[in-house]
Amino acid sequence: MADQTKIANGDRRAWLGLLARAPAEALAALWSDYGARPEFQWLRTPEIGGVMVRGRAGGTGAPFNLGEMTVTRCALVLPDGTEGHGYVQGRDKTHAETAALIDALMQTGDADAVRAKILEPLTRQVQAARSARAAKAAATKVEFFTMVRGEDQ
């Protein structure tokens, strides 16, 4: 089991966030190509629930309840005692299980391989999709120009 203190929370935060946001099909394809099927035991079997999303009045003021979103979570443990947690958007239990397994593997000696084969390609896919939308938005930015006025003629 890896020494937990060596893994910065920032790193773990980043990969858990990526696994939560990533499209389930994209993650499933990368996980399938990776080919690992580690043994594990459930600490908490996948469970579908809701999270109340909050906003702030005026964007910056007092919090208010906006509405819920669906989330699936689970927790598992590898034979060496490493725990993995999955919290993913939506209702796909396999997505949550894969996220928890990757979270666990990222705390073991497999971390570099998992990062190279799964997390990095997934990051590139998510970023490419985001950039493509941003590029379309940029094309709809209004370029103002001043009309030639009478006194200039």
Next chain:
Amino acid sequence: MYVAVKGGEKAIENAHAWLAEERRGDPGVAELSLAQIREQLSLAVNRVMAEGSLYDPDLAALAIKQARGDLIEAIFLIRAYRTTLPRFGCSTPVDTGGMACDRRISATFKDAPGGQVLGPTFDYTHRLLDFKLAADGAVPAAPSAAPRHEPTPHITEFLKDEGLIQDEPASDEPPGDLTREPMEFPADRPLRLQALTRGDEGFVLGMAYSTQRGYARNHAFVGELRIGTVAVEMEIPELGFAIEIGEIVLTECETVNQFKGSKTEPPQFTRGYGLVFGQSERKAIAMALVDRALRWEELGEDDLGAPAQDQEFVLSHADNIQATGFLEHIKLPHYVDFQSELELVRKLRREAEERLEAREAAE
């Protein structure tokens, strides 16, 4: 008199079987898939998520299919499903300043940093039916330009720097939740915002329009309207830190409203706020106008007796599921109630006839 209300099981069963058949429509026409509804009727999906108070596009698509396109019925289905979900917790408030904007416009500042980004809008279309859509056809790819990666600042920030707009000081006060405790009046602003964001789009639109027509006029400009994706973060107790648990599309509208000033505040602009799940622009603008109208008391304005200023009126009637539940229940069997009404009317008529006969006899 007791009237038996047992019976009708077979009729109900057959009615539901026919409903299923009618829902499917002509079997010679291809069946709609949930993915088609989610991708091609996405604004209906957005409305069902916003008023159903549950962000899940696939579930909203299923509800729309099941409800045969009746969006209030679909919202009802989502609300019912929502109550079956265990709640894992609450997110930290979303940072709309960090939104990846698909659209961002301001009616007040032409040259706002980040620019006027139109996004996929119906604005400036001619509202002429496009018969090309009646035939199948590939859509050419939308043009691209160099993407902007840095966050787009909120436009009200610029007025705030000059102190010209009322501040929205941050707090960590846990907001009330009207899905957990029944609403009581007066309701504070966080509760009002929750009721408005899940309120019926048509009702909120009508109330907002009434303020524009002069019932509690507060002369709103759309300071900013933005639509895009924000990350949702939640503290995970077993991890001891917050992680992103997903991302959602939101529409945010901030209005900038005239304000003459009060005993304690100098003349400045005030704000109304709208934040809604999905691309729901009409609803977000309407929500901001109604939010501003309901703030009259805290801003020291006069009660003009306008409907949009009356929070009991607005908030008690904004929910289309409560409204339709009460409205539609009157079509269900009321045989016993009606029987007693019938007896009462017969008795009153008998008494009236007797009085008439007595008067005629006396004359």
